[in-house]
Amino acid sequence: MNKRWTIREVPAEDAITALAGELNIDTVLSTLLLHRGITNYDEAKYFFRPDERHLHDPFLMKDMEKAIERIETAIANGEKIMIYGDYDVDGTTAVAVVYSFFKNHHGNIEYYIPDRYREGYGVSTQGIDYAAENGFSLIIALDCGIKSVDKVAYANTLGVDFIICDHHTPGEELPAAVAVLDPKRADCSYPFKELSGCGIGFKLAQAYAEKNGLPFEEVAKYFDLAAVSIACDIVPIVGENRVLAFYGLQKINTDPCIGLKTLMGVAGKSATYTISDIVFLLGPRINAAGRIDDAKHAVELLISCNEDEAKDKGELINLHNIERKEHDLSITDQALGMINDSQILIDRKSTVVFNEKWHKGVIGIVASRLTEKYYRPTVVLTQSNGHVAGSARSVLGYDLYEALCGCSDLLIQFGGHKYAAGLTMHPENVEAFMAKFEEVVSASITAEQLTQQIQIDAELRLTQIEAKFFRILNQFGPFGPENMSPVFISKNVYVSSNPMLVGQNHLKMSVMHEGSALFDCIAFNHGEYLDKIKKDVPFDICYSIEENVWRERRTIQLNVRGIRV
Structure with missing residues (x-):
């Protein structure tokens, strides 16, 4: 699936330089702090040094x-x-x-x-x-x-x-x-x-x-x-x-x-x-x-x-989790088959699939997997206690809860938030709900929302990734919503040797800039680039920086999110 690369707006240059000087850090790191609303030493200290005393009364x-x-x-x-x-x-x-x-x-x-x-x-x-x-x-x-x-x-x-x-x-x-x-x-x-x-x-x-x-x-x-x-x-x-x-x-x-x-x-x-x-x-x-x-x-x-x-x-x-995985994979395969066998479902801007025999306990996971695959608002339905129960997932920027409000006349109840929800309906309303949900989504979703996005925080030369930079970057964690692991773009990098496939469809390679160290990379589900990346041919990557531990040896690794040759 093609993904949009969007680079966050760069803060004012004087603010970047001033904060970098005050904290004695790289300007890329000060840019990341400014993106988080941190503008001075005291705010940076509060951010980098979480303290029990910061817990509210x-x-x-x-x-x-x-x-x-x-x-x-x-x-x-x-x-x-x-x-x-x-x-x-x-x-x-x-x-x-x-x-x-x-x-x-x-x-x-x-x-x-x-x-x-x-x-x-x-x-x-x-x-x-x-x-x-x-x-x-x-x-x-x-x-x-x-x-x-x-x-x-x-x-x-x-x-x-x-x-x-x-x-x-x-x-x-x-x-x-x-x-x-x-x-x-x-x-x-x-x-x-x-x-x-x-x-x-x-x-x-x-x-x-x-x-x-x-x-x-x-x-x-x-x-x-x-x-x-x-x-x-x-x-x-x-x-x-x-x-x-x-x-x-x-x-x-x-x-x-x-x-x-x-x-x-x-x-x-x-x-x-x-x-x-x-x-x-x-x-x-x-x-x-x-x-x-x-x-x-x-x-x-x-x-x-x-x-x-x-x-x-x-x-x-753990045994329950193994059983959960089996249900998850089986239902996901069935749901993908239903979509792939129907041109009507393929052409829609939403996905709604129903099978009365699916296990209710995993339909939320299946909805997430279908959303990852087709990247559109998704509802997975199954039979439960005489009703039809559903789990719904959305895409970045699209309000799923509001879409369900537009279908409320067909639902017994529903609840959740912008990106995830649960719902129940009478069995006779399933087909009408499929049509109504597609109608509501089609009328309100944008083309951009239907294209997966990689949000890039800053451009980086590989020469900037050294010990102090990585040590400070790690202190930005714990990472999660509203404080995600930063994603960087590096343009015109080169591989040291031809990449190789590992696992099912993962690309493993080592990249460098002139004057930089050599960095190991893993690009999950990017096997299609195996024949496109050659030595002496420059390409762009966007990635996050991680520590890889293998047999007690710790190295810096680039987790590649996107490649452009």
């Missing part, structure tokens, strides 16, 4: 006082407390943090994860009934609940109180809970709005510790789980999330909790973990528990204090 969050008072009352009275969370990575890590923390201070506490297929997303009537029937008088809901107005009202009639800890955008009406912790509330002045669900749970624990004179170390031990949630829920890694991710990665790489240590063992990676490693190695395994069987297995692993028990859970979850 948790009591700045609306209703935090009420939440802590209600928890203190429950503990003092010996009430049964239920920690309720969603079944994905963010939800299960949130439950693990809050349950583990309060378990140290209150013995009458349990956790509850809804079944993905029987109860669906968010707070369920079944969960509330279980709480009431078993004597729970307080539910702390994590990573869900902000739109559960009816469910919370129902719980109130049964004498069950709620504390909502959510990070999703509220609706017009808030649930009638004892406390609603959500920085996205219109009336909440908390300084940082982009915490994960686990991040809200972390702040709840931090607030309780502060109020009750507990050392911060009792909360800091959960940095690793907070980092996993931040990575896997794709929240911006800026502000408070950057601090949590920074310390979380440190803990993951030095002293992870038993559950994560076990998971890292079955994932098979022994070198230093990055945010990307969490996303691709740990996240899918944690998610697989709820996709294939029961997300409670993930929580049991993450709260484990026994290495033997954790090993058993880790192996079980």
